[in-house]
Structures are given as C-alpha cells and as structure tokens.
Amino acid sequence: MTPFHDYFGISWYVFLLIWSAIAIGAHVYQVGFIVKLIRLGKDDDRFNSWNQRMKEFLTDWLGQRKVVEDKVAGYAHALIFWGFLMLVSDVIDLGTGGLFAEFLGIIYLENIWNLIVDIGYLMAGIGLLVALYRRLVIRPEKLKDSSIEGVMILFAILGIVITAFIVEAGYMLGEESHYNYWEPVGVLFAKLMEDIDASTLQTIVDVSYWLHMILIGGFLIEIPQTKHSHLIGTIPNVMFQDHEKMGTMIPLQVDEDDLAVKTDDLDFENLTLGVNKFEDFTWRQLSDGWACTACARCQDVCPAYNSGKELNPMQIIMDVKNYGKEHGNLLLAGEAPDETIVDRFSPEAIWACTTCYACVNACPVHIEHVPKLTDTRRHLVMEASDFPEELQNLFNNLERNSNPWGLGAHTRADWAEGLDLKIGEPAEYLFYVGCAGSFDERNKNVSRATAKLLKEAGVDFSIMGEMEMCNGDPARRAGNEFMFQMMAEMNVDNMNSLGTLKVITACPHCFHTIGKEYEKYGGKYEVYHHSQILNELKQKEKLKIKDYGDKVTFHDPCYLGRIGGETEAPREAIGGDLIEMERSREKSFCCGGGGARIWMEEDADKRVNEIRAKEAVNTGADCVAVGCPFCMTMMSDGLKTLGEEQRTVKDISEIMLENLEE
Amino acid sequence: MNIAVLIKMVPDTESKLEVNDGALNDQNFKYMVNPYDEFAVEQAVQFKEAEGGKVTLLSLFSENNSIDTDLRKMLAIGADEIVVLRQEGYRGDKPLANAKVLSDAIKELDVDLVLCGIQGIDYYQAATGTMVAQMLGMPNISGVTSLEYNSGTLKAKRQIEGGLQTVETSTPAVITCQKDMTKVRFPALKDIMMSKRKPFENKSVDSIDSNDALTSESSLPPARDGGEMIEGEDAEEKINKLIEKLKMEAKVI
Numbered sequence: 034m035t036p037f038h039d040y041f042g043i044s045w046y047v048f049l050l051i052w053s054a055i056a057i058g059a060h061v062y063q064v065g066f067i068v069k070l071i072r073l074g075k076d077d078d079r080f081n082s083w084n085q086r087m088k089e090f091l092t093d094w095l096g097q098r099k100v101v102e103d104k105v106a107g108y109a110h111a112l113i114f115w116g117f118l119m120l121v122s123d124v125i126d127l128g129t130g131g132l133f134a135e136f137l138g139i140i141y142l143e144n145i146w147n148l149i150v151d152i153g154y155l156m157a158g159i160g161l162l163v164a165l166y167r168r169l170v171i172r173p174e175k176l177k178d179s180s181i182e183g184v185m186i187l188f189a190i191l192g193i194v195i196t197a198f199i200v201e202a203g204y205m206l207g208e209e210s211h212y213n214y215w216e217p218v219g220v221l222f223a224k225l226m227e228d229i230d231a232s233t234l235q236t237i238v239d240v241s242y243w244l245h246m247i248l249i250g251g252f253l254i255e256i257p258q259t260k261h262s263h264l265i266g267t268i269p270n271v272m273f274q275d276h277e278k279m280g281t282m283i284p285l286q287v288d289e290d291d292l293a294v295k296t297d298d299l300d301f302e303n304l305t306l307g308v309n310k311f312e313d314f315t316w317r318q319l320s321d322g323w324a325c326t327a328c329a330r331c332q333d334v335c336p337a338y339n340s341g342k343e344l345n346p347m348q349i350i351m352d353v354k355n356y357g358k359e360h361g362n363l364l365l366a367g368e369a370p371d372e373t374i375v376d377r378f379s380p381e382a383i384w385a386c387t388t389c390y391a392c393v394n395a396c397p398v399h400i401e402h403v404p405k406l407t408d409t410r411r412h413l414v415m416e417a418s419d420f421p422e423e424l425q426n427l428f429n430n431l432e433r434n435s436n437p438w439g440l441g442a443h444t445r446a447d448w449a450e451g452l453d454l455k456i457g458e459p460a461e462y463l464f465y466v467g468c469a470g471s472f473d474e475r476n477k478n479v480s481r482a483t484a485k486l487l488k489e490a491g492v493d494f495s496i497m498g499e500m501e502m503c504n505g506d507p508a509r510r511a512g513n514e515f516m517f518q519m520m521a522e523m524n525v526d527n528m529n530s531l532g533t534l535k536v537i538t539a540c541p542h543c544f545h546t547i548g549k550e551y552e553k554y555g556g557k558y559e560v561y562h563h564s565q566i567l568n569e570l571k572q573k574e575k576l577k578i579k580d581y582g583d584k585v586t587f588h589d590p591c592y593l594g595r596i597g598g599e600t601e602a603p604r605e606a607i608g609g610d611l612i613e614m615e616r617s618r619e620k621s622f623c624c625g626g627g628g629a630r631i632w633m634e635e636d637a638d639k640r641v642n643e644i645r646a647k648e649a650v651n652t653g654a655d656c657v658a659v660g661c662p663f664c665m666t667m668m669s670d671g672l673k674t675l676g677e678e679q680r681t682v683k684d685i686s687e688i689m690l691e692n693l694e695e
Numbered sequence: 696m697n698i699a700v701l702i703k704m705v706p707d708t709e710s711k712l713e714v715n716d717g718a719l720n721d722q723n724f725k726y727m728v729n730p731y732d733e734f735a736v737e738q739a740v741q742f743k744e745a746e747g748g749k750v751t752l753l754s755l756f757s758e759n760n761s762i763d764t765d766l767r768k769m770l771a772i773g774a775d776e777i778v779v780l781r782q783e784g785y786r787g788d789k790p791l792a793n794a795k796v797l798s799d800a801i802k803e804l805d806v807d808l809v810l811c812g813i814q815g816i817d818y819y820q821a822a823t824g825t826m827v828a829q830m831l832g833m834p835n836i837s838g839v840t841s842l843e844y845n846s847g848t849l850k851a852k853r854q855i856e857g858g859l860q861t862v863e864t865s866t867p868a869v870i871t872c873q874k875d876m877t878k879v880r881f882p883a884l885k886d887i888m889m890s891k892r893k894p895f896e897n898k899s900v901d902s903i904d905s906n907d908a909l910t911s912e913s914s915l916p917p918a919r920d921g922g923e924m925i926e927g928e929d930a931e932e933k934i935n936k937l938i939e940k941l942k943m944e945a946k947v948i
Contacts, residue, residue: 301884301888416884417883418880418881418882420881433707433725433727434709439709441707441710442709443710443711443723
C-alpha cells in the first residue's frame with residue numbers, strides 16, 4: 034500500500050506541491066540572502082588549480098578526511114553524511130509517487146538503487162544513534178553549553194530515517210505481501226508490521242509519509258538559519274581552501290604577478306588597512322561563518338581559550354556569521370552598522386591570539402580563523418592606532434634599533450666575539466641569527482652552539498653582523514604591516530647584496546618569514562632551520578654525536594612543526610631517550626609566545642606557558658628540548674613558575690654540542 | 696592658538712659611546728628626538744586640535760647629520776611644519792648660545808605658546824627652555840606634569856618633592872614639559888603618509904659666541920664589578936649570610 038491517494042477528496046499531490054513550494058521557496062530565499070552577504074566581501078581569486086581543488090574536494094568533503102580525526106563524532110558524522118548522499122534521491126521518488134523508481138526499472142537500475150538507498154538510510158540511522166548517544170550519554174565537556182537545538186535536529190533526522198523505512202515497508206505489504214529483498218531493512222520493518230490490520234497500517238503509512246515530507250521540508254527551511262548551513266557552506270569552503278603556504282599573511286597590496294607592491298608605490302587612496310567592516314573581509318573569509326558546524330575542535334586546541342583568555346576561535350567564526358545575519362539588511366543597503374567588527378570580536382580577543390594555527394589545522398572544513406584576527410589587528414594598529422601600550426615600545430624599538438628590545442643595533446654581532454666567523458662575506462650559507470639569538474643572553478648561547486657545530490662540520494657560512502635586521506615578524510603579527518614591509522624590503526636588499534641563496538636560522542619565526550613570506554618582497558631563498566642542517570650533518574657523520582641516555586622531551590615550535598612542516602629533523606638531531614608529550618608534532622601546543630604575544634602583558638593566572646610546561650613535566654623528562662628562542666624563554670619561565678627548575682630547557686644545538694665527540 | 700615646539704635631537708640611548716682623550720666621539724651617533732620633547736609635541740597637537748591654530752617645530756642642529764626620518768614622526772603625530780636651523784659647530788651642551796638662536800627664530804613666528812622638554816637626555820642641563828623664556832620676555836613654568844589651556848590662561852601642575860603645585864599664567868608663555876605629561880600617540884598609517892607632504896625646511900644659521908660653561912672632559916663610568924653569589928645549603932642559610940653581609944660589609948642595615 035502507498036500513501037499516494039486522495040486526502041479529503043483532494044489529490045495528495047496538491048498538498049505536496051503546496052508544501053514543497055513553501056519549503057523550497059523559504060530555503061532558496063534564505064540562501065540567496067546569505068550569498069548576497071558573502072558577495073559583499075572583497076575579491077580573493079581562488080578559482081585556479083582546479084585539478085588539485087577537485088582532489089582536495091573528493092578527499093576532504095566526500096572522503097571526510099579531517100572529520101574522522103575525531104573517532105566517535107567524526108565517524109558518526111561520516112555515516113550520516115555518506116548515508117544521506119546515498120539516500121538523497123529517494124526524496125525524488127517519494128515526491129513523484131514512485132515514478133522515479135519506475136523509470137529506473139526501465140533501465141534495469143531499480144534494484145541496485147533500492148539497495149543503495151536502503152543502506153544509506155541504515156548508515157544514517159546508525160550515525161544518528163551514535164551522535165545521540167554522544168550528546169545524551171557521553172556528554173563531552175565542550176558540548177555542555179551547546180543548545181538543545183543539536184539534539185532536536187538529530188531526533189528530527191532520525192524521524193526522517195524511520196518514516197522512510199515505514200513507507201518502504203508499506204510498499205511491500207498489502208492484500209498480498211511481496212517482500213523486496215533489495216530493501217533489506219525495509220523487509221525487516223515489513224515483517225514487524227505484517228500483523229497490523231490493513232486500515233491501521235494505511236494510517237501508519239500515511240502519517241509516516243507526511244511526517245517524512247514535513248521533516249524534510251522543515252529541514253530545508255532550517256538549514257540556512259542554524260549551524261546546518263554547513264551543509265551548503267562547506268562546499269565552497271572546502272573547494273576554495275587556501276593554497277598559500279600555511280601561516281603566510283597577505284601583503285598590503287599585490288601587483289599582477291601577485292608580488293607585494295613596494296612601500297613607495299602603495300596606492301594609499303585605494304587601500305583598506307585591515308578589517309573593521311564586514312565588507313573588508315574577503316568573500317572566502319565571510320563564507321567561513323556559514324561553513325562552521327560548531328564542532329569546537331578549534332576551541333579545544335586554542336592556547337588562548339584554554340588559558341582562560343577572552344578569545345574563542347569558534348566564537349570569532351560565529352561572530353562573522355551572526356554579525357552578517359543581524360546587520361544583514363543594513364549591510365546590503367550599503368550602510369554601516371554602529372557596531373563594528375572589532376566591537377563584535379572585542380579587542381581583548383583580537384590581541385590574545387598567538388597565531389599558532391592550531392585552530393586552522395584542527396578545522397575539518399578549512400576555516401581560516403587566524404587571518405581574521407591579524408586583519409583586525411592591522412586595522413587597530415595602522416588605522417585606529419589603538420593597541421596595547423607594550424606594542425608601542427616594540428614598534429619604536431624595531432624602528433630605531435631593529436630589534437624588539439631596543440638594544441643598540443651595533444651590538445648585534447657581539448655574541449660572535451672570539452668565534453672567528455665570516456661577517457658580511459659571501460658564503461654558501463647565510464646564518465641568519467635573528468634578534469633573540471643576537472641580543473637575548475640565554476639565546477646567544479644557542480647562536481654560539483650553532484656556529485660552533487657548523488664550523489666543526491666545515492660548513493661555509495657567514496653572518497650579516499650589524500647589517501642584519503629583525504625579519505619583521507613581530508611587527509607583522511602585531512598588525513603593523515607597513516613596518517613589516519619596510520623591514521622586509523631592507524632585509525631583502527641586504528641579503529641579496531650578499532648574493533644569499535641558502536639561509537640557516539635557529540629561529541622558526543625567521544625560518545617562516547624569510548623562507549615563506551619574503552618571496553613576495555623579492556627575496557627567494559632556500560631557508561633551513563638549524564635542526565635540519567645539523568641533523569643532516571649528524572646523519573652524514575660530519576658531526577659525530579655520542580649516544581646518550583638522558584630523558585628528554587621535545588616541544589615542537591608552532592612555526593617549525595605545524596606551520597613549518599618539519600617535525601622529524603629536530604627529533605633525530607636530539608637523539609637521547611626521547612619521550613613525547615601528549616600533544617606533539619603538528620598537534621603541539623603553543624608556548625604562548627607567538628603572534629607578538631611575547632611582547633604583550635599576560636595575566637598571571639592565564640598563562641599559556643604554564644599549561645605547556647606542565648605537559649613537559651608530566652613526561653618525567655629531565656630536559657625540555659626546544660628549537661625556538663621564544664619557546665626557550667616561555668618554557669624556562671613556565672618551569673620556573675611551577676617550581677620545576679631542576680628540569681633544564683635546552684636548544685637542539687646545545688644538546689648536540691654537549692654530546693659532540695672530541 | 697599658534698604654538699612653537701623646540702626639539703632637540705639627541706644621541707639614541709643605544710648609541711655606541713666612545714671617549715678618546717677625554718673627548719666624546721660622536722662620529723657614530725644615531726640621533727633621535729629627545730623624549731621629553733615628544734611630550735611637548737603631543738601636548739601642542741592636543742591644544743591645536745581643541746583650539747585650532749598651527750604647531751611649528753623648531754630644531755637647532757649641526758649641518759651634516761641626517762635626522763629627517765625621526766623628526767618626520769613628529770609631523771605624523773600632528774605638528775604642521777618643521778624648521779631645522781642648521782648651524783656649523785653646533786653643540787648640545789651650550790644652552791645659552793642655543794637659546795639665543797632659538798629665541799631669535801621664535802621671534803619671527805607669531806606664537807601664543809612655546810613648549811619644549813624640560814631637558815635634553817644628552818647633557819641634562821635643563822636650561823635652554825628657561826633661557827628662551829628670559830630672552831623672549833615671557834613667563835616660564837618649568838617641569839610641568841599636566842597642562843590645561845582656557846581662553847588665554849594656562850594652568851600647570853608641577854610635581855614637587857612631597858607635593859603638587861598648581862601654577863597659572865597668561866599666554867604667551869614658555870612651558871617646559873616633565874616626563875609623562877601626556878601619553879604620546881602612535882600615529883596611524885595615513886598620518887605617517889600625510890606627514891611626508893608637510894613642510895620641512897632646513898635653514899642655515901650663524902654660529903654665535905657665548906659665555907656658556909664648557910665641557911672640559913668626558914669619561915665613561917667605571918666598569919661595574921661582577922656581583923657576588925651567596926652560596927648556602929638552603930634559603931634560610933643564604934638569607935642569613937646575606938643579612939650578615941649587608942650589616943658587616945655593605946653597612947646598609
């Protein structure tokens with residue numbers, strides 16, 4: 034028996050047409066509104082490398098590559114997702130009163146189609162039960178504040194699944210039952226229902242059918258309004274994911290070759306400095322808002338959020354969407370709401386980011402959280418001139434002496450005294466020391482250790498001496514893009530004048546900025562982290578390093594591991610009895626010093642470095658190995674606050690030098 | 696309200712200090728705006744923003760060194776123009792001679808107020824501003840920690856040992872500014888860009904004779920001895936040893 038008959042003397046089809054018109058109309062209208070909002074954003078040309086994009090789309094969207102990294106929620110989601118892809122055509126069949134299946138019968142596809150749809154419903158059903166179990170029984174900490182909406186929607190979708198099975202079963206039952214084993218779950222339902230009398234059965238089938246259609250229509254109306262907008266929003270998000278190297282920021286202005294326009298040639302009349310208005314974002318930054326599923330994976334890994342600061346990366350993404358929704362009519366009318374984007378994000382949140390990219394890395398749908406924060410910083414610094422006071426010192430120091438501490442630029446190479454290094458001479462490698470390695474007492478020792486090892490192995494290298502400047506990372510991450518650009522241009526000039534091709538640095542921030550960001554400012558170099566070169570020398574036995582049994586743990590610097598993509602060379606270089614922290618490699622937890630945070634005040638009860646230092650202590654290692662001068666400072670301070678000073682913090686190069694065979 | 700701000704270019708605090716035969720070697724100095732004068736510029740710009748008028752920066756300096764970049768930042772903060780008086784053989788430690796040249800230049804401007812830092816961080820003489828006031832025949836309030844202007848009257852607060860003094864005078868007047876008089880703004884990028892189009896004039900002035908006191912010899916402070924680490928079994932023993940040393944050796948307690 035089927036539900037396709039007259040109701041109250043009117044054909045079922047009339048009711049269905051009316052309801053479809055309402056549901057589809059409401060859906061299309063709302064999606065149209067969102068599309069118009071997203072199109073307010075600035076251009077960001079990502080309509081290229083289609084082959085790569087298709088591959089990524091198939092693995093990330095269809096294959097749910099990052100979704101399933103969370104085993105429970107991820108696989109539950111994947112089951113629901115794949116299930117719905119398999120069953121979605123059933124709505125056409127149910128909407129045409131079975132004509133679709135009949136058509137498939139003509140081309141001999143009906144049976145296989147029935148099977149696929151049936152399995153699809155089953156997979157979705159299992160996924161939904163797991164998801165409900167997770168929300169109602171397991172109740173993970175991060176879901177405690179989430180609304181009842183999630184549970185309601187899960188029940189509604191489960192309703193869609195169950196009613197589908199009932200209607201399927203109804204098809205099989207009648208005066209003469211004939212079980213269609215191409216619909217195995219349907220058969221199961223039919224067997225359960227076969228003893229029910231015909232008129233009750235008819236009612237059950239009718240109610241199920243209309244419930245099914247009402248739920249689907251309701252879902253269509255609901256999708257654009259809630260986090261279920263991700264059903265649509267993730268498609269452009271995943272398809273147009275960032276193809277720039279992770280962590281690289283966009284220049285103020287670019288020319289037709291995608292290179293930065295020189296500071297002298299910047300067109301200030303047509304330049305938006307950072308973001309404070311909805312339409313200052315690019316369309317792709319705006320689409321993030323509707324791709325977010327509120328899975329809170331970004332929140333789980335955020336050092337700012339986990340140390341109790343104002344920032345929650347997920348909230349930033351919600352803010353973009355909610356701001357657009359709340360002020361949508363004004364924005365589309367070209368007017369400016371009183372509330373700005375900075376107001377919505379809050380300056381405290383904006384300044385709390387360490388730009389560690391853990392959020393971006395954790396997001397299954399390629400949301401880009403960090404640029405939203407660094408872009409608003411640009412606005413606060415260059416346009417509004419409203420930023421933490423400590424940064425004014427930083428900027429003045431960088432401007433006058435090209436280092437964050439403001440120490441005399443002429444003392445930059447003092448650490449190298451007595452080492453007899455080439456200074457400012459052409460050589461195979463340029464050892465770019467960086468500010469911390471040049472001016473910070475503790476880190477000068479790292480520079481010395483690195484230089485000694487390189488000399489020992491007979492590497493031909495030179496340092497720049499007083500000619501070296503800060504690479505500009507602190508200014509850039511703190512929003513002073515203009516200052517960064519001036520520094521980058523000068524540095525590139527200096528480095529090119531030395532004929533630099535290969536660079537070694539002990540600082541992951543220099544490694545990242547010079548290696549990945551200078552390209553747009555005319556500086557193309559092969560840049561190596563010292564651990565990469567030193568490890569190679571060790572493997573080739575140009576450096577003979579003794580085996581040693583000390584218990585050591587390695588703290589991956591964000592800009593070397595997760596962002597830089599190098600996690601193995603430091604480990605091989607260190608050797609020893611290496612014990613991993615719970616979070617390591619690309620999942621490493623920031624020390625709290627990145628994003629110019631090390632130059633800003635941090636409340637004593639909200640320190641990121643203490644969280645990480647605790648994780649290091651938990652390994653029981655006697656030595657925390659680091660590969661970044663800021664990690665050095667933050668981890669040392671963290672251990673000190675915990676009263677764990679007996680554990681040492683050492684750079685990779687220092688450990689190697691200690692174990693160098695005479 | 697038209698305001699003149701006197702700016703002294705002083706060696707960057709991180710410049711390399713070298714003394715050869717009792718004379719300071721200034722060959723490798725980098726120069727920066729005297730930090731006390733930055734407060735004066737900020738205060739002047741705030742008055743201009745409230746009252747209208749123009750802020751002119753006057754700086755007396757030697758002929759050769761390039762100081763444009765750092766001075767232009769003062770234009771970015773909001774001053775309107777800069778006149779650099781270039782003088783052969785200029786020295787920062789001749790307040791009387793310098794005050795004479797500066798006050799002559801001020802006379803050519805029609806100003807209601809002269810602001811400058813209380814002292815230069817090169818020689819710490821705290822003399823030039825007050826001497827300028829004397830030469831212009833204007834009242835002078837020195838070492839001001841906060842300043843208000845209300846239709847022709849200046850109300851200045853001065854932090855003095857153990858108290859706060861409020862002083863009033865009518866304009867025109869010369870005010871020398873104490874540290875932290877106001878918070879110096881960080882210019883927005885568009886202000887930095889606009890400052891490049893503001894007038895920046897270099898003007899030669901003659902050297903003049905004066906009976907300024909002269910620096911007869913410069914020397915660097917003696918190098919500090921290394922500190923002493925107090926050894927001991929535990930904190931208590933170390934503290935006892937420290938107290939002992941403070942009493943017996945340092946004789947401070």
